[in-house]
Amino acid sequence: MLEVRGVTKRFHGALALDDVTFTVKASSIVGFVGPNGAGKTTMMRAIVGITATDSGSILFCGNPLGNQSSLVVGYMPEERGLYQGMRVRDMLSYFCQLANCDPSTEVAQMLDRVDLTDKATAKVESLSLGNQQRLQLAVALVGNPRLLVLDEPFSGIDPVALERMQGILRERAASGAAVLFSSHQLELVEELCDAVIIINHGRILADTALATVQRDLSVRIRYDDKPSQERISILETFGPTRLTDGRVVEIMLSDSTNAGRLLDLVLSQGGVRDFHLGERPLTETFRTLIGKDTADAR
Numbered sequence: 001m002l003e004v005r006g007v008t009k010r011f012h013g014a015l016a017l018d019d020v021t022f023t024v025k026a027s028s029i030v031g032f033v034g035p036n037g038a039g040k041t042t043m044m045r046a047i048v049g050i051t052a053t054d055s056g057s058i059l060f061c062g063n064p065l066g067n068q069s070s071l072v073v074g075y076m077p078e079e080r081g082l083y084q085g086m087r088v089r090d091m092l093s094y095f096c097q098l099a100n101c102d103p104s105t106e107v108a109q110m111l112d113r114v115d116l117t118d119k120a121t122a123k124v125e126s127l128s129l130g131n132q133q134r135l136q137l138a139v140a141l142v143g144n145p146r147l148l149v150l151d152e153p154f155s156g157i158d159p160v161a162l163e164r165m166q167g168i169l170r171e172r173a174a175s176g177a178a179v180l181f182s183s184h185q186l187e188l189v190e191e192l193c194d195a196v197i198i199i200n201h202g203r204i205l206a207d208t209a210l211a212t213v214q215r216d217l218s219v220r221i222r223y224d225d226k227p228s229q230e231r232i233s234i235l236e237t238f239g240p241t242r243l244t245d246g247r248v249v250e251i252m253l254s255d256s257t258n259a260g261r262l263l264d265l266v267l268s269q270g271g272v273r274d275f276h277l278g279e280r281p282l283t284e285t286f287r288t289l290i291g292k293d294t295a296d297a298r
């Protein structure tokens with residue numbers, strides 16, 4: 001288990017991390033979410049020992065990672081760290097040697113896993129951005145590390161590769177690894193993660209196991225024409241309501257047992273093209289939290 005306790009980091013006096021505390025359990029995938037400049041990369045770099053912290057502690061299974069970090073942690077840096085002039089196969093082989101594992105079996109497996117077998121002899125510089133991302137993930141996975149720290153691993157990845165990469169992370173977690181990854185793709189975080197940590201201005205705003213989150217119900221109604229203010233006023237009696245684009249109204253149901261009554265009412269009014277009842281996406285909750293914190297800081 002990764003334990004981050006009270007970590008603080010300043011750059012030239014400016015706080016980048018402010019008393020950050022969280023854990024990532026073995027066999028779990030945790031999403032690290034926050035706006036640009038929130039402190040995600042700084043925290044991840046501190047975990048793998050690239051950035052020194054001013055105070056606090058970072059332990060893995062009760063011990064500082066220290067010099068062993070390259071053997072225990074698979075790290076995918078935001079700025080990426082591939083040797084452009086090397087061939088794909090040779091580069092993986094080099095990282096295998098660094099991780100004390102046998103390239104003769106590991107390289108072929110990793111290439112197959114990230115679907116780059118046909119690029120084995122290509123030079124890294126000739127790969128597309130998405131393929132470089134896959135290769136970077138393969139590098140992070142070499143040696144089967146027990147902790148994966150991945151900085152925006154899914155940016156620039158096509159949907160098919162994305163599914164494959166998600167599958168790999170699920171597999172690694174299922175086999176006991178602790179996985180921490182940052183992302184701006186909130187829907188993906190919601191889909192993939194067991195827990196989400198939200199950071200803003202270097203402070204943790206929320207650290208939540210997704211299974212425990214109480215999901216509100218929301219209703220989305222698309223009308224044929226822009227609904228009148230009178231109609232909207234009636235809808236507002238069911239919960240907070242907003243007109244999202246000219247003809248679409250979203251209602252956060254204050255009481256989920258009212259959904260049937262709302263449907264009856266809307267149908268009796270007529271002029272409705274679509275009525276959708278569902279759980280409020282967590283992305284909305286994240287956005288609200290980050291938006292509120294940013295407004296409070298002003």
Ligand SMILES: Nc1ncnc2c1ncn2[C@@H]1O[C@H](COP(=O)(O)OP(=O)(O)OP(=O)(O)O)[C@@H](O)[C@H]1O
Binds near residue numbers: 016034035037039
């Ligand atoms: N080497 C550095 N020197 C000075 N300031 C830095 C340095 N690295 C990061 N910072 C500052 O620390 C803060 C946190 O930056 P960080 O890169 O960790 O954010 P982030 O959440 O990863 O952002 P993004 O989503 O844009 O990648 C920012 O204000 C940034 O300018």
